[in-house]
Amino acid sequence: MIQKKILLLTTVFCFLAGFSQEKMKQSINSNWQFYKGKLNQADLENTKTTIWEDVNLPHSWNKFDVMDDQWGYYRGEGWYKKTVYVNPQWKNKSVYLYFEGANQTTEVFINGKKVGSHIGGYTAFSFPINEFLQFENPEKGNQIVIKVDNSYNDDIPPLDADFTFYGGIYRDLYLIASNEVHFDMTNRGSDGVFVTTPDVSATSAKFQVKGNIENNSKSSKEVIVISKLFDKNNLEVATLSSSLKLKSNSKTEFLQLSKAVQNPKLWSPDEPYLYKVVTVVLDKKTKEQLDLFSAPVGFRWFSFTADKGFFLNGKPAKLIGANRHQDYKDLANALPDILAEKDMQLIKEMGGNFVRVAHYPQDPSVLEACDRIGILAMVETPEVNRITETKVFEENSIEMQREMIRQSFNHPSVIVWAYMNEILLRPRYDDKSVERQNYYKNVATLAQKLENVTREEDPTRYTMLPNHGAFDLYNSVGLTKIPMIVGWNLYHGWYNGEFGGLEKFLENHHRVLPDKPMVITEFGADADRRMRSDNPKKFDKTMDYAMLYHKHYLNAIENLDYVAGGTIWNLVEFNSEGRAESWPHMNNKGIISWDRIPKDAYYFYQARLLKKPVVSIGSKSWTNRSGVLTSENESVFYQDLEVFSNENEITLKVNGQNLGSQKTKEGSTIFNVPFKNGNNIVEAFSTSNESVKDFASIHFTLYAPNLSSTKYPFENIRISLGDQRQFTEELTQQNWLPEQTYTKGSWGYVGGQAYKMPGNPQIPYGTNKLIKGTENDPIYQTQREGIEAFNFDVPDGKYELTLYFAEFLSGNTREALAYNLAEKSQKEEKAFRVFDVLVNGQLFLENFGNNNYLEPEKAVDMKTTIYVKDGKGIQVDFKQKTGKTILNGIELKRIF
Ligand code: GCB
Numbered sequence: 048m049i050q051k052k053i054l055l056l057t058t059v060f061c062f063l064a065g066f067s068q069e070k071m072k073q074s075i076n077s078n079w080q081f082y083k084g085k086l087n088q089a090d091l092e093n094t095k096t097t098i099w100e101d102v103n104l105p106h107s108w109n110k111f112d113v114m115d116d117q118w119g120y121y122r123g124e125g126w127y128k129k130t131v132y133v134n135p136q137w138k139n140k141s142v143y144l145y146f147e148g149a150n151q152t153t154e155v156f157i158n159g160k161k162v163g164s165h166i167g168g169y170t171a172f173s174f175p176i177n178e179f180l181q182f183e184n185p186e187k188g189n190q191i192v193i194k195v196d197n198s199y200n201d202d203i204p205p206l207d208a209d210f211t212f213y214g215g216i217y218r219d220l221y222l223i224a225s226n227e228v229h230f231d232m233t234n235r236g237s238d239g240v241f242v243t244t245p246d247v248s249a250t251s252a253k254f255q256v257k258g259n260i261e262n263n264s265k266s267s268k269e270v271i272v273i274s275k276l277f278d279k280n281n282l283e284v285a286t287l288s289s290s291l292k293l294k295s296n297s298k299t300e301f302l303q304l305s306k307a308v309q310n311p312k313l314w315s316p317d318e319p320y321l322y323k324v325v326t327v328v329l330d331k332k333t334k335e336q337l338d339l340f341s342a343p344v345g346f347r348w349f350s351f352t353a354d355k356g357f358f359l360n361g362k363p364a365k366l367i368g369a370n371r372h373q374d375y376k377d378l379a380n381a382l383p384d385i386l387a388e389k390d391m392q393l394i395k396e397m398g399g400n401f402v403r404v405a406h407y408p409q410d411p412s413v414l415e416a417c418d419r420i421g422i423l424a425m426v427e428t429p430e431v432n433r434i435t436e437t438k439v440f441e442e443n444s445i446e447m448q449r450e451m452i453r454q455s456f457n458h459p460s461v462i463v464w465a466y467m468n469e470i471l472l473r474p475r476y477d478d479k480s481v482e483r484q485n486y487y488k489n490v491a492t493l494a495q496k497l498e499n500v501t502r503e504e505d506p507t508r509y510t511m512l513p514n515h516g517a518f519d520l521y522n523s524v525g526l527t528k529i530p531m532i533v534g535w536n537l538y539h540g541w542y543n544g545e546f547g548g549l550e551k552f553l554e555n556h557h558r559v560l561p562d563k564p565m566v567i568t569e570f571g572a573d574a575d576r577r578m579r580s581d582n583p584k585k586f587d588k589t590m591d592y593a594m595l596y597h598k599h600y601l602n603a604i605e606n607l608d609y610v611a612g613g614t615i616w617n618l619v620e621f622n623s624e625g626r627a628e629s630w631p632h633m634n635n636k637g638i639i640s641w642d643r644i645p646k647d648a649y650y651f652y653q654a655r656l657l658k659k660p661v662v663s664i665g666s667k668s669w670t671n672r673s674g675v676l677t678s679e680n681e682s683v684f685y686q687d688l689e690v691f692s693n694e695n696e697i698t699l700k701v702n703g704q705n706l707g708s709q710k711t712k713e714g715s716t717i718f719n720v721p722f723k724n725g726n727n728i729v730e731a732f733s734t735s736n737e738s739v740k741d742f743a744s745i746h747f748t749l750y751a752p753n754l755s756s757t758k759y760p761f762e763n764i765r766i767s768l769g770d771q772r773q774f775t776e777e778l779t780q781q782n783w784l785p786e787q788t789y790t791k792g793s794w795g796y797v798g799g800q801a802y803k804m805p806g807n808p809q810i811p812y813g814t815n816k817l818i819k820g821t822e823n824d825p826i827y828q829t830q831r832e833g834i835e836a837f838n839f840d841v842p843d844g845k846y847e848l849t850l851y852f853a854e855f856l857s858g859n860t861r862e863a864l865a866y867n868l869a870e871k872s873q874k875e876e877k878a879f880r881v882f883d884v885l886v887n888g889q890l891f892l893e894n895f896g897n898n899n900y901l902e903p904e905k906a907v908d909m910k911t912t913i914y915v916k917d918g919k920g921i922q923v924d925f926k927q928k929t930g931k932t933i934l935n936g937i938e939l940k941r942i943f
């Protein structure tokens with residue numbers, strides 16, 4: 048036995064040792080020169096007038112303009128240039144320029160000549176470049192100029208979507224030099240070789256290798272193609288060999304099917320066992336190795352059923368995971384590979400087994416990670432919200448579909464190919480018009496074509512079309528019939544209705560389409576990590592409401608057998624430049640922040656999905672809090688604290704004191720915790736296993752209701768008017784308290800009402816408008832209209848008082864936004880208001896209003912100091928002259 052092993056090892060070694068002549072791949076990411084804007088030939092050559100910036104790839108020119116106070120981001124041309132130096136021996140090779148991705152159209156020039164172009168921002172592509180290179184003068188090099196353009200283009204999906212179409216060469220760029228005989232390098236950016244695993248069972252499995260070999264030489268060639276399968280320990284499991292005759296300047300297909308491999312180790316998320324296939328092309332005469340291809344092989348089989356959900360390797364498996372967008376704070380979409388891999392690791396560590404790579408194919412490192420760590424994947428092309436009814440749009444969509452499938456084909460983690468997303472969300476033409484009806488037909492026709500192409504390209508996987516929650520519409524247009532699986536993006540209890548609408552929707556699908564498997568491809572709620580509420584409300588964007596949402600959805604997905612699975616929208620927060628939000632430009636539905644810090648919901652999923660024991664204190668990243676006592680005689684403030692765990696019982700200690708134990712239910716238990724003024728140490732652990740624990744350090748500022756309290760001497764306070772949520776500033780970590788009415792001895796407003804945004808009743812507090820000049824939008828987005836006074840009954844001393852204002856009414860037309868299903872575009876009134884503000888009877892702001900400092904949608908802060916004497920406290924009076932008085936926030940600080 049031992050001898051046999053050694054023998055096998057030597058074979059492996061010899062086989063690998065021969066690999067010296069395979070293709071050479073060389074990244075050319077460093078030291079490009081970049082110009083943002085339009086250029087012509089003359090500008091390109093004139094180094095004086097064109098100012099080039101030094102950049103490295105991956106690169107995007109939209110790193111920062113997507114977050115500034117202006118709507119819109121640069122969508123246009125960007126130019127890259129660089130001299131590349133090629134080995135003179137490459138003259139006899141086939142040289143390619145290989146892009147992993149550039150958004151969204153790319154044109155390449157070498158030494159002044161046009162090489163080619165590519166359409167679409169999310170797939171790889173390559174160009175043969177031999178004829179453009181010069182090899183005679185190696186030191187001179189070759190100048191590559193690349194024009195990338197991310198302008199709106201009616202012919203290219205996506206036309207419209209809730210994410211940012213960042214421009215640039217945002218993935219790796221390579222030169223590849225191969226022998227003249229090589230695996231097909233011009234097959235839509237793919238490996239040119241495709242591995243499948245037909246007839247897999249627990250006892251046997253086959254593998255098949257199929258592809259084209261290209262002979263770029265002037266003579267015909269005879270070659271041997273050898274494919275070997277190795278197990279995880281690099282022991283050879285099977286060998287296939289075939290001879291081929293290659294004509295000159297042609298491509299020749301080969302196909303190798305193995306005999307049954309006995310007792311294969313199966314691939315699954317729990318045990319992602321990977322074999323590898325290595326295929327070489329040898330010159331028949333010289334035995335010289337001409338090219339090498341390798342790919343991971345996972346033996347697994349799977350099925351989606353309409354009544355019992357998903358099965359992997361014969362066993363039922365609920366698919367739970369998340370969608371992933373590819374951008375990152377301050378990096379746009381230009382991430383180092385390791386950050387993409389880390390996102391997959393985050394899904395794994397959450398206990399997830401599933402990812403929807405949405406809404407477009409992503410960096411190859413994503414699926415590589417899925418294969419390795421065990422995450423099942425669905426991948427899709429970006430036809431989002433609407434189509435263009437033209438031949439070019441159709442061709443581009445089909446081309447992208449083929450590129451996606453071929454490029455990601457050799458990933459055992461992939462089980463579903465999808466296309467389109469919520470394609471009936473923003474249809475063209477008027478409702479009920481003839482054109483609209485035709486448009487629907489055209490969408491269905493395109494869907495059918497994409498479906499056919501997908502099945503033709505890859506009959507081994509499922510197809511899916513994800514829709515928004517308009518069941519009858521999609522069903523009547525035919526989009527639920529075409530794909531093998533229907534995906535539903537469901538937001539009951541968020542954009543529409545209440546939580547319970549979810550189950551009703553799912554039951555309806557099951558009844559009306561009893562044969563159609565389904566996945567909940569999206570579910571999520573905005574969670575602005577700066578906002579909290581004791582009384583969470585739908586659409587308030589607090590962390591607390593999002594928690595309720597996720598709890599409801601996870602239960603439904605787990606409990607309903609016919610739901611194959613669900614993917615959270617979204618693993619990560621992402622930029623959607625046009626979004627008006629509490630955090631403008633951001634979609635905050637991620638359960639991990641844009642800079643990859645987990646939110647409470649992430650810990651909840653861990654507690655529900657992980658098998659290993661976990662305990663996590665929810666809200667532990669909310670480290671600075673405040674509380675208002677009901678009496679100054681109290682020494683602690685009670686606040687609920689949720690602990691997430693899959694352990695049976697949790698014990699909690701606060702500041703060394705044992706608060707007792709509580710049983711968990713559905714992954715959590717809520718303790719009512721007494722917090723003292725200052726720092727609090729919270730420890731939570733599994734009662735039966737104290738080593739499974741978490742701790743948090745939470746600082747509290749307690750306010751006595753009476754500001755003259757000597758036990759809790761007043762230092763400073765911030766109140767957001769028109770708001771019942773708590774807000775913590777990111778930069779300063781200061782808390783803003785909800786508003787309250789004034790009572791004697793305390794603080795609060797007199798008169799007026801909390802602003803409600805007209806036309807969008809589902810926003811519970813204020814407006815969602817972007818307020819310029821601040822990072823703390825929620826303070827300015829909420830307001831008390833018609834306020835008469837604001838009082839603080841503080842003791843005598845010197846104080847600094849700041850009033851915060853923002854005018855909402857601009858007189859502009861507010862457009863209905865892509866993502867906001869409820870909103871219609873509407874013209875709003877233009878404000879005209881003038882009022883005086885007096886502080887303790889003295890005129891502070893005279894005729895304050897829209898004709899001076901109060902400009903629409905801009906933050907205005909007005910600060911003053913005041914000496915309080917004779918126990919009079921502070922009274923801020925608002926005297927209306929024209930229109931209503933307003934106040935958005937107020938802050939008071941004691942100087943001495
Ligand atoms: C959806 C879309 C997705 C959006 C999401 C949202 O249904 O498919 O692209 O980002 O809703 O958050 O509104």
Ligand code: CA
Nearest residue numbers: 768826829935
């Ligand atoms: Ca406010």
